Amino acid sequence: MKKMLTDGQLLESSAAMPEKAIVHDVLxxxxxxxxxxxxxxxxxxxxxxxxxxxxxxxxxxxxxxxxxxxxxxxxxxxxxxxxxxxxxxxxxxxxxxxxxxxxxxxxxxxxxxxxxxxxxxxxxxxxxxxxxxxxxxxxxxxxxxxxxxxxxxxxxxxxxxxxxxxxxxxxxxxxxxxxxxxxSPVPWILFLVLFLWQPPHFLALAMKRVEEYRRAGIPMLPVIAGFDVTMRQMISYVAVLIPTSLLLYSLGPVYTIGASLLGFAWLGLAIYGLKTKETIKWAKMMFVYSLNYMTLLFLLMVISIIF
Structure with missing residues (x-):
């Protein structure tokens, strides 16, 4: 049987709920x-x-x-x-x-x-x-x-x-x-890496939510130019991002190999979008991969400098 709550416990629970709601709203x-x-x-x-x-x-x-x-x-x-x-x-x-x-x-x-x-x-x-x-x-x-x-x-x-x-x-x-x-050129390269990473990341999101952006009147590229143009631009950004990320080759082989694998895997996925008919599903895959790419790439930077 479930334990019965006392009046005091009920009051404490109800008081805690608004506090949690406020914290959630702020976050x-x-x-x-x-x-x-x-x-x-x-x-x-x-x-x-x-x-x-x-x-x-x-x-x-x-x-x-x-x-x-x-x-x-x-x-x-x-x-x-x-x-x-x-x-x-x-x-x-x-x-x-x-x-x-x-x-x-x-x-x-x-x-x-x-x-x-x-x-x-x-x-x-x-x-x-x-x-x-x-x-x-x-x-x-x-x-x-x-x-x-x-x-x-x-x-x-x-x-x-x-x-x-x-x-x-x-x-x-x-x-x-x-x-x-x-x-040092390093902070500027980091800037370029993040600058090039963001368009394919957010364009993937815009493709996923294209009808919502259209309803809100926001001129995202998929809304104005369509999916084909958007996909080709995403491929271009990822293709330029790969050599840019490899400018940090001085961090060592762990980073260089890891960045290459992450980058070319993303480029392969981006190119696959031109052939698949499940465009929205592909956009979701691109969005998720972009998050993992950024997290793993910067984790590699942190780890590689130690070795």
Whole structure:
């Protein structure tokens, strides 16, 4: 038999539910998945800078913690502002219609204040580490909120491409915490890798959700140009991404071999899209593979530098 709950336990349980709901709504609004993935790339920038510049880990520990906290807060703030701006179109898409900013669980004013507060505190943390880290944090925030969300997203198919600059800066921010001079080509290569990775990743998502984007009036490439053009562009980005990722061959054979296998496997899957009739299924496969590719590639960077 199930154990009966006392009145006190019932009250405690009912009180805990709103707290959990609030936490869930906040984490959804700041897009915690995006925060975590960007933190991984920022940490990779820190990690490679530590090893390749010979910096002392213990002496740099406070800078490392501060740059990671600052990066997380700036990204969380930018995502909150994105949700505030997009709450009118989010209700039109199945993927986003349950966002607290779209349902009204969090008022627009609350989301706006949260976005500005997180962004400002995060930028202050980055500037405390180094001016270079702070300026790149501000650059990424402005590109994501003003250039991408407010302007390009609703006006051109180039939204994904130009907006990719925002998602590519975390490794540079991480590197700048250790080496603000940015004289090494490594942080710039990391930027290019992430810049080239994002279009095929987001175009795969746009193909999966093409009817939702069409209903919301967002001019994603599959909506405007169709699937064939979109697939060929995705192939082009993956093809250029492979040699770009291999510019980091100095990290050693473990990375070079692993990056080659991951890249050519993705290219093979991309080309397969031209032959298959199950386009949506293929787009889902491309989307999932892109996530695994990025995670494994940056994990290889972290591991390879040790050996």
């Amino acid at each position: 959804t609004t700041v897009k915690i998945g995006i925060v975590n993935s960007n933190l991984m790339t920022a940490f990779t920038g820190v990690w490679l800078a530590l090893f390749l510049t010979g910096a002392d880990f213990r002496a740099s520990l406070s800078s490392i913690l501060l740059v990671l906290i600052g990066t997380a807060m700036v990204i969380a703030g930018g995502c909150s502002l994105n949700n505030f701006i997009d709450r009118d179109i989010d209700v039109l898409m199945e993927r986003t219609q349950e966002r607290p900013s779209a349902t009204g669980k969090l008022r627009g004013k609350t989301v706006l204040i949260m976005g500005f507060s997180l962004s400002i505190v995060g930028l202050l943390a980055l500037f405390a580490v180094s001016a270079v880290a702070g300026w790149f944090g501000l650059f990424g925030l402005l590109v994501y909120v003003l250039v991408y969300t407010l302007w390009l997203k609703r006006s051109t198919t180039m939204n994904t491409v130009i907006g990719s600059a925002a998602g590519a800066v975390p490794p540079i921010i991480g590197w700048a915490a250790i080496d603000p001079s940015l004289n």
